[in-house]
Amino acid sequence: MTTHSLAHLDVHDEVATALAEGRAVVALETTIVVHGLPAPHNLDVAAQCEAVVRAAGAVPATIGVVRGRLKVGMEPRALEELADPARNSAKLSARDLGFAVAAGTDGATTVAATITVAHYAGIGVMATGGLGGVHRGANVTYDESADLTALSRTPVLVVASGVKSILDIGATLERLDSLGVPVAGYRTLRFPGFYLRDSGFDLDWRVDSPEMAAAAFGAHRCWSSSGFLVANPVDIDRQLDTGMHDEALAAALAFAEASGASGKDVTPEVLGEFARYTGGESVRVNRDLVVSNTSLAAQIAVVLAHLTS
Ligand code: PSU
Ligand code: MN
Numbered sequence: 001m002t003t004h005s006l007a008h009l010d011v012h013d014e015v016a017t018a019l020a021e022g023r024a025v026v027a028l029e030t031t032i033v034v035h036g037l038p039a040p041h042n043l044d045v046a047a048q049c050e051a052v053v054r055a056a057g058a059v060p061a062t063i064g065v066v067r068g069r070l071k072v073g074m075e076p077r078a079l080e081e082l083a084d085p086a087r088n089s090a091k092l093s094a095r096d097l098g099f100a101v102a103a104g105t106d107g108a109t110t111v112a113a114t115i116t117v118a119h120y121a122g123i124g125v126m127a128t129g130g131l132g133g134v135h136r137g138a139n140v141t142y143d144e145s146a147d148l149t150a151l152s153r154t155p156v157l158v159v160a161s162g163v164k165s166i167l168d169i170g171a172t173l174e175r176l177d178s179l180g181v182p183v184a185g186y187r188t189l190r191f192p193g194f195y196l197r198d199s200g201f202d203l204d205w206r207v208d209s210p211e212m213a214a215a216a217f218g219a220h221r222c223w224s225s226s227g228f229l230v231a232n233p234v235d236i237d238r239q240l241d242t243g244m245h246d247e248a249l250a251a252a253l254a255f256a257e258a259s260g261a262s263g264k265d266v267t268p269e270v271l272g273e274f275a276r277y278t279g280g281e282s283v284r285v286n287r288d289l290v291v292s293n294t295s296l297a298a299q300i301a302v303v304l305a306h307l308t309s
Pocket of ligand 1: 036
């Protein structure tokens with residue numbers, strides 16, 4: 001069956017051709033564009049991500065929902081429209097997709113929704129900035145990103161710089177363990193801390209090349225239906241100043257508590273406060289790490305395509 005005949009899916013011709021020919025494709029999410037990064041950085045970084053995927057010899061497939069259609073591969077114009085504040089595009093997790101389709105509405109996809117659509121379309125690799133995880137205080141609020149459970153049931157390799165430092169990183173790693181999601185540091189045995197290179201938490205496994213990552217995931221998916229996390233730290237000379245990070249983190253946590261934000265609003269609000277507090281430095285780091293993760297994802301996708309063909 002070609003991707004063209006799958007219900008509710010619009011696969012861009014370039015992506016459909018690459019998939020049909022067994023060439024490398026990298027899925028990119030849209031929540032980071034619509035709700036995660038401020039304009040004009042959002043569209044700018046989206047274009048940069050598509051460019052680094054192509055430079056590595058893969059095809060980018062930006063995923064989002066437009067008028068109830070699951071888009072796999074979006075033209076810059078379509079992405080611009082989705083990100084237009086006047087459109088009020090929703091933030092869609094995996095469970096929301098059916099409603100968005102039925103209602104014919106627009107929405108940006110989170111990691112959870114993006115890997116769900118990517119897998120449906122036959123794409124095995126995606127890149128993002130930071131995976132969602134367990135929030136601090138989750139023992140009371142139960143606030144744990146659906147990214148984790150989606151990753152536990154969706155065989156897509158995700159490259160991310162760990163999880164955002166506003167989260168409970170130790171608890172997130174424990175949940176990834178319980179959920180059976182493999183986690184490998186890229187050239188490190190320390191779990192990255194998103195804006196910082198090192199979260200202070202150790203990992204059991206590392207991969208030192210796209211070939212090693214592709215070989216481990218290629219084997220894992222023979223017997224498992226879970227995803228796979230490659231944790232790629234930001235370069236040491238590009239990370240946020242640690243003093244600034246710790247101050248901004250305290251401010252962002254206090255802000256989140258005082259704002260009363262809950263559910264899907266928490267992450268965008270906290271990222272926004274981080275950007276304000278750091279005078280845009282956090283946005284600069286976020287941009288850097290997303291582009292670097294996307295480039296690595298593309299290199300892994302290229303090796304995987306050769307392994308499978
Ligand atoms: N990475 C970023 N910025 C973001 C996100 C990831 O650098 O905004 C988004 C992803 O879409 C991820 C979401 O799935 O944040 C997590 O949201 P929540 O905690 O509500 O599940
Ligand atoms: Mn949440």
